[in-house]
Structures are given as structure tokens and as C-alpha cells.
Amino acid sequence: MTVLKIAICDDDEAAVALHEKIVKNSLQAQGIGYEITTYTQSRNLLYDITDDGFFYDLILLDIEMPGISGMEIPQQVKGFLPNVRIIFVTSHTEYAIDAFELSIFRYVPKSNLETKLTAAVIDAAKLIELEAGQEYTIQTANRMEKIPYKDIFYIQRDGKNASIVSGIGTSKVRKSLQQVFDELNAPEFIFVDRGCIVNIVQIMKVSDGEAVLKNGERLPISRSHLQEVKRQINQFWGAHI
Structure with a gap:
């Protein structure tokens, strides 16, 4: 069984906890295994990937975070994780066009979060599973x-x-x-x-x-x-x- 490696990053601890709960419920309902690592500082996520070689299949990102913004992270991790799927979770709809330009897998506004994030996570998991293993x-x-x-x-x-x-x-x-x-x-x-x-x-x-x-x-x-x-x-x- 595929075990998805997932990172969740948001400077709001309550948001991290909520997103983690939604991800767990979504994947458990589909019978998909997972390992989740959470971050409240974007620089720690970036360090783990670029310096310590952490691997993730899927990253959930807030856009507006102090220091390194969510918009900067996809560009910086692309060389280390070329196939990673990234979901932006944010209340700032004005970033939607930029998110598309960065080839983000899905853009999820915080309104109606549970329904939309659940769908995005399941879709990403299915795509990752589809791509795995065949040579x-x-x-x-x-x-x-x-x-x-x-x-x-x-x-x-x-x-x-x-x-x-x-x-x-x-x-x-x-x-x-x-x-x-x-x-x-x-x-x-x-x-x-x-x-x-x-x-x-x-x-x-x-x-x-x-x-x-x-x-x-x-x-x-x-x-x-x-x-x-x-x-x-x-x-x-x-x-x-």
C-alpha cells in the first residue's frame, strides 16, 4: 500500500491542526496510508527539504507567512522535489492566478474549507498513486x-x-x-x-x-x-x- 508523505505548513497553529485533521479524515476514508509532518515556520520546511533531504509527495501551504512566503516555496523546492504536489490553502483569492502560474496542483480558499480541501487531498492522492511504481x-x-x-x-x-x-x-x-x-x-x-x-x-x-x-x-x-x-x-x- 502506498504511504503518502505529507507536509502541512501554516504560521497559525490552529489552522495547522485543522488541516491535519481534514487530511487524516480524508485519507482514512479512502484507505490510503499517510505520514504527516507539520510546520508553523516556512523556513523549517524549506530547510528540511533543501538541507536535510526530506521527501514529500504532497505539501499543503499557507500563502501569507512571515519570512519565506508560501509563494516562494514551490520555486525553491522544485529542484529537490520535482514531482511534489502542492495545495495552497488561503483566504487570499487574489493569489489564484499566481498559483496557477506556479503549476500548483490545487488552490483551496478557506471558505468551505472542509469540503474543498477533502476533495483536493483525495484527488492528489489518486494522482500520486497512479504515477507510482510503473516503469x-x-x-x-x-x-x-x-x-x-x-x-x-x-x-x-x-x-x-x-x-x-x-x-x-x-x-x-x-x-x-x-x-x-x-x-x-x-x-x-x-x-x-x-x-x-x-x-x-x-x-x-x-x-x-x-x-x-x-x-x-x-x-x-x-x-x-x-x-x-x-x-x-x-x-x-x-x-x-
Whole structure:
């Protein structure tokens, strides 16, 4: 069973206690294991991650905190926890646009907190669980390489090879795209044109006929695939969140 490692940070001790209670109730109801660490000073959270190597799957952050604000933390921990999910819990709705720009998983206003935070935590947990554990293996006479599904951005045709572009670089395998697609056998991978497979989990948005990925790359979607790509993205998130 997956055990989620969660950090909660708010300079208000009562808020920390409330958020912790909601998180525990939410995950217990879903039968999901968890370990929670709480902070009332943002610098301590940042120190634990950047200096002591603490790992978290999910971080709940207040935005307005003395010293290091919640808005600064995602930028500073990205290099240490590239796949961490961050939920902002705040009463300051004017920060919503900035939170989106930082690729925050969810923005939860403190009004109607219990309902909205419960939904956000469960959705984050399902996504983390979905991404965990699966790996694509490249094996030849000279090497074996395992690439976690969650790290794969896209796979492109490259002559007689398929080039797998992931967070750790580009790996080539002498197989057709269709062979790789069949071996992945996972609903998060879709063709966006005849020469490219994309990981839905890595797509930030579809705009102007392109898939915009979390790493900043923009991949063209062929006109013949566009409607089907949108349908598959909606179907995937509808089934998993």
C-alpha cells in the first residue's frame, strides 16, 4: 500500500491542526496510508527539504507567512522535489492566478474549507498513486534501463528508433512507436500524431493545436488527432480524479 508523505505548513497553529485533521479524515476514508509532518515556520520546511533531504509527495501551504512566503516555496523546492504536489490553502483569492502560474496542483480558499480541501487531498492522492511504481524497461545485450512512467514526457519516432524523452534525458530503443505504445499499455499515453506519443499526466494544457507540457515544451497535435486527444484527456481525468 502506498504511504503518502505529507507536509502541512501554516504560521497559525490552529489552522495547522485543522488541516491535519481534514487530511487524516480524508485519507482514512479512502484507505490510503499517510505520514504527516507539520510546520508553523516556512523556513523549517524549506530547510528540511533543501538541507536535510526530506521527501514529500504532497505539501499543503499557507500563502501569507512571515519570512519565506508560501509563494516562494514551490520555486525553491522544485529542484529537490520535482514531482511534489502542492495545495495552497488561503483566504487570499487574489493569489489564484499566481498559483496557477506556479503549476500548483490545487488552490483551496478557506471558505468551505472542509469540503474543498477533502476533495483536493483525495484527488492528489489518486494522482500520486497512479504515477507510482510503473516503469518502462529497455533491455539490450549491452544495457538495461528502467524509466518510471511518471518521468516520461513524450516518445517520438526517430528513424528506426523510438526516442523516449523523460526527466532524466533521452533514451532510444530500436522499436516502432506502436510497439512501445503496446508495451506501455497504460491509459495515460496517447498518440498526438503518427510520430509522437505523449504522457497525459505531463500535459498542462492544450492550446492552439499544441500540447503544452510541464517541462515547457510545446508539441504539435495533428488536426486529425485533435478532437480525439481532447476526448482521451477528458476521459482519463474523469476516470482517475
